[in-house]
Amino acid sequence: MTTFSRRGAMGLLGGAAALPMLGRPALANTKLNIGALNFTSHAASFVAYERGYFAEEGFDVEFKFFQAAQPMAVAIASGDADYAVTAISGGLISLAEKGAVKVIGGSLSEEKGIDGQKILASDAAYQAGLTSPAMLGGKKFGVTQAGSSFHYMGSKIAAAEGVEVEFVPLQKVGAVIGALKTGQIDAWTIVPHIAKPLAAGPEVHIIGDVADYLPDYQVTTIFTSATNAGAERAKTEAVLRALSKGAADFNAALVDKTTSEAEMEEMVKLIHKYVNADKPYEAARGSIINGAMRLNAGAALNTTSVKDQLDWFIAEGLVKDSITMDTLVDASYVQTM
Known part of the structure; x- marks a missing residue:
């Protein structure tokens, strides 16, 4: 696991990106650890950080980078990370069964017509x-x-x-x-x-x-500790707002391609700070552009896909058969489908 930190500052965004101010003063200078992988699929976090969306919500963010999903789930449960984006794993489900973590939103999805995994x-x-x-x-x-x-x-x-x-x-x-x-x-x-x-x-x-084989697969989810989901609603909603803005920017530039060429290039350079950063930009550029998959708008969660995943884990004997969707997911934060 590695860490990377930067204190950002940015004025409030205008237009559709501007969101209600309720709860924000109480979050000023709140330190936040975000778990991530150095993958393009985690771009919402990187964009939210680099463009000041976390900072505008009052967060002083530090990233904690992992090499696999299950250690990230353990970090959330132990308090070493506050929020994270990763795929559903047996470890995450088992920690949810113990009352330690909750899935609160969706991040990366397979979508027909968009080149995926x-x-x-x-x-x-x-x-x-x-x-x-x-x-x-x-x-x-x-x-x-x-x-x-x-x-x-x-x-x-x-x-x-x-x-x-x-x-x-x-x-x-x-x-x-x-x-x-x-x-x-x-x-x-x-x-x-x-x-x-x-x-x-x-x-x-x-x-x-x-x-x-898995159309509409909810590849990654946003999750946090059960304590944050249950008792820190204002903070959790603020994190989801920031991630949603990051996802919207990413989709516009690299998935829907509704931005200018210059804005797309700016987005690729931003992501390159975290993805294939050991390679020269020109060598990494193509894989970042060609590897862009849909990030869920508004952090919406495909619960049908999540249920299929949970059913598979249970059928394989990898988690207890008493675990339900309510055990794993707090569906009160985002739109579900």
Whole structure:
């Protein structure tokens, strides 16, 4: 886990972005830890930070960066992070069952017509015949941990194709990438800003789209501690306002493409501070633009997709069968669908 902090300052936005002032004075200079991954899919947090949307709500934000979803859930439960954006995992659901965390909104979604997460094959597996998801039977499928979103996606894809795969837990995204490129695992699924650059080299091939198997998949959610959700409503609403503004800016520039070319370029440069920052801008630019997926407007949450995920975790015996949607989700903050 790494941290990055900056105190921002910005005047109130005008027009539709301006929101009611109620509760804001009480939040002045409130320190806030936001959990994230260095993925384009976490762009709402980065935009809200860089453009002062957190600051205008009274927050002094510090990012805590993680390598996988489950450690982030633990950080929320322990108080090391206040709010986070990540995929639903078995660890998160189990912490919700213990009364430690709550999902309060949606972030990244698969959407028809927008290029989404890819199914990948190693070159060795591809040359041996793994040229489509139908050929996954008996193959080694990389995941970070058992009960991760990668486990969920791989299992649903395999079930749809009527095959069985061997899941190989490798703990970190970087380790999964290394194993795929060297042929230690055969397949994986990942967001397009990572998938496409990998497939540009000789070691990895794209063999399918996750959206063909999981349409309208709620890929990531916004979550916090049960204490924040239940007792810190003004603060939680303010966080969601800031994230929603960040998501709106991101969608306009890179998904709907309703901004000018200059504004789009500004957005890509902003995201590059956090995504593929170890690469020169020109080398990272294409993957950021081509990897843009829809961020939920107003942090709306697709509860139908979340319910499917919860049902899968229960059916696999990865979480208790007594856990309900009310255990996992506080649906009072955002629009649900």
